[in-house]
Amino acid sequence: MARVVVDVMLKPEILDPQGKAVHGALPRLGVAGISEVRQGKRFELEVDGELTAERLAQLHEIAEKLLSNPVIEDFEVHVS
Amino acid sequence: MRIGVVTFPGSLDDVDAQRAVRIAGHEPVALWHRDHDLKRVDAVILPGGFSYGDYLRCGAISRFSPLMEDVIVGADRGMPVLGICNGFQVLCEAHLLPGALVRNQAQRFVCRDQRLRIERTATSWTGSFEAGQEIVVPLKNGEGCYVADEATLDELEGEGRVVARYLGPDPNGSMRAIAGVSNARGNVVGLMPHPEHAVEDGFGPGTDGLGFFTRVEAIVAGLAGV
Numbered sequence: 001m002a003r004v005v006v007d008v009m010l011k012p013e014i015l016d017p018q019g020k021a022v023h024g025a026l027p028r029l030g031v032a033g034i035s036e037v038r039q040g041k042r043f044e045l046e047v048d049g050e051l052t053a054e055r056l057a058q059l060h061e062i063a064e065k066l067l068s069n070p071v072i073e074d075f076e077v078h079v080s
Numbered sequence: 081m082r083i084g085v086v087t088f089p090g091s092l093d094d095v096d097a098q099r100a101v102r103i104a105g106h107e108p109v110a111l112w113h114r115d116h117d118l119k120r121v122d123a124v125i126l127p128g129g130f131s132y133g134d135y136l137r138c139g140a141i142s143r144f145s146p147l148m149e150d151v152i153v154g155a156d157r158g159m160p161v162l163g164i165c166n167g168f169q170v171l172c173e174a175h176l177l178p179g180a181l182v183r184n185q186a187q188r189f190v191c192r193d194q195r196l197r198i199e200r201t202a203t204s205w206t207g208s209f210e211a212g213q214e215i216v217v218p219l220k221n222g223e224g225c226y227v228a229d230e231a232t233l234d235e236l237e238g239e240g241r242v243v244a245r246y247l248g249p250d251p252n253g254s255m256r257a258i259a260g261v262s263n264a265r266g267n268v269v270g271l272m273p274h275p276e277h278a279v280e281d282g283f284g285p286g287t288d289g290l291g292f293f294t295r296v297e298a299i300v301a302g303l304a305g306v
Contacts, residue, residue, distance in 0.1 A: 014227060015187055018187070035097065067136070071172070071227075072180045072227060
């Protein structure tokens with residue numbers, strides 16, 4: 001069994017109101033010196049059987065087609 | 081005219097959309113997202129709501145429902161398709177319309193009567209309006225901020241594909257105050273505000289929304305891209 005992790009982040013030019021709200025909470029907790037917070041998503045896919053190149057390519061496609069929206073988001077696929 | 085209204089799990093405004101279709105003088109046809117059957121309708125409305133609980137991204141899971149395959153084929157053939165609110169999000173996720181809808185800039189759910197200007201009347205859904213006509217219909221969304229890259233926005237403006245624009249303060253941070261857009265042919269329209277909630281006197285802000293449902297035309301002549 002292998003685990004494939006897909007990280008999805010809003011593109012840098014897309015405003016992230018959630019990250020901004022989190023950032024706004026930091027000073028209230030006494031944390032200074034953080035210039036920005038961006039919030040993203042992490043998907044963990046448990047893959048049955050061997051992780052072949054073909055299988056990985058398929059997961060890449062799913063990351064692009066379903067897990068992220070290429071209009072507003074970037075994604076990265078990691079094998080862990 | 082037979083106008084289908086698709087129900088996804090989590091759709092909320094499907095019955096109101098059916099009612100608007102009936103009041104406008106057409107026959108509403110209930111469509112179920114899992115059926116591979118458009119029931120020979122002449123046009124389709126994707127209603128508002130929170131399909132699949134807005135999980136993943138708004139509209140991202142609905143876009144892969146069996147019926148959407150038929151809607152995409154129909155749209156490519158010129159069938160009129162109107163997506164309202166969550167329906168607009170589904171159309172963007174399905175790449176039938178450019179851009180995307182993200183969380184309101186102010187992080188707040190907006191619910192109010194909204195003034196709009198109808199910018200494009202040469203679509204399958206806005207033929208009964210005058211160009212530049214101002215209307216008031218309800219707006220209610222948490223993720224209604226329309227975004228696209230500058231090149232796409234310029235293309236939309238250049239081809240006259242901005243269908244409606246917010247008047248007054250931008251309610252959700254949408255780029256260029258865009259409330260609705262169409263595809264190049266004008267048969268697919270996405271709209272964030274809710275015209276189906278403004279079709280009867282005594283309910284909602286008036287009857288300005290009815291115009292979206294009265295004159296639904298399959299073929300729009302003289303458009304860019306036809």
